[in-house]
Amino acid sequence: MAKKPTPAQTEKKDTEPKKGLNTKLILLIVGVVFVLVAGGGAAYYFLVMAPAAHTEPAEGSETTDGHATEDTHAVKTDHPIEQVPVIYHAFKPLTVNIAASGPVRFLRINITVVTRTAAVVAALEKHLPRIQNDLLTQLSGQSYAVVNTQEGKNSLRESLKKMLNDILTKSREPADIQDILFTELLMQ
Template sequence: MAEKKKATPKADKSAEKPPGGRLKLIILIVILLLLLAGGGGAAYYFLWYGKSADEAGESEASAETPAETVTQSEQSTAVPPEFAPLVYHKLDGLTVNLSPGAPVRFLRVTLTITTPNQAVITAVDKHMPMLRNDILSLLAAQEYAALNTPEGKDTLRESLRQTLVRLLVRASEPSDIRDVLFNELIMQ
């Protein structure tokens, strides 16, 4: 009898362990991984594709409001500024005397301005005498050593752009000039 009593506790211990405990753990881990992957995919979708859908929804909602003064034809031709095609406008050549004492005495520059707005081109043509005056003053103040480096040329381009923008703003004209490009830069 003593032997029978010892055998029964072993049977009770095996009955206490749930069968397939490891299988349940594996299933739980797989479900957790699927939930994490789904959450990551949803976050990716809403972060990258949700913005364009929201912006499209907002533009449609704003287009339907009667308080808008923009006509339907203007809406179809309106292009966001960052995607609008650039218009290139070539300016006449400019020749200036450089500062005295420099080995180079003359600077000849031909410029092109870039803008997405045709009204800027009209404003530049309208105010050309004022713009030429200030551009000539800016160019005459340059030094050969500074202009002979790529950084000096980039600095001059940015100075010219800022000068043009400042003058157009002062004249109450559109001033969205994106860049000033050199077509010709000759120092002699």
């Protein structure tokens, strides 16, 4: 007959696997904590310490090699980021008769002006009657064959940008229009 294990032998068998399991669990927890600490340290370095390393001394101060700096940039970056937000100003849609060289006779266009100066938006509103008049005049001279091409649209965009900047300049207003966007362009 087989001998029954004694209670001391049974306890010994039960504690051995638990001890190995506890060691593995502790090593796993230590590994996870190490990865989290290393990731946090790397994030701190790249977000806090690295930008500080790219700053240059102010004008007239000395660098670490004892030479005076000539540049006045506070932060040196490879990709300059504009700090002023973009402002979009949409005009009401305009419908004009265009040069009829076929079945297309009407052009409906929605224009949005892109600027970074709030004073430009106020000036556009102030001189809106003059702007609408010049827009209608310029758009009515367009033809379907020209406006229907990508080059024609780009050319129209540039000529409208120049026209709006000229109106604002002649009115002694800030003329900082960066781009013209067509949010609707329909010909029929």
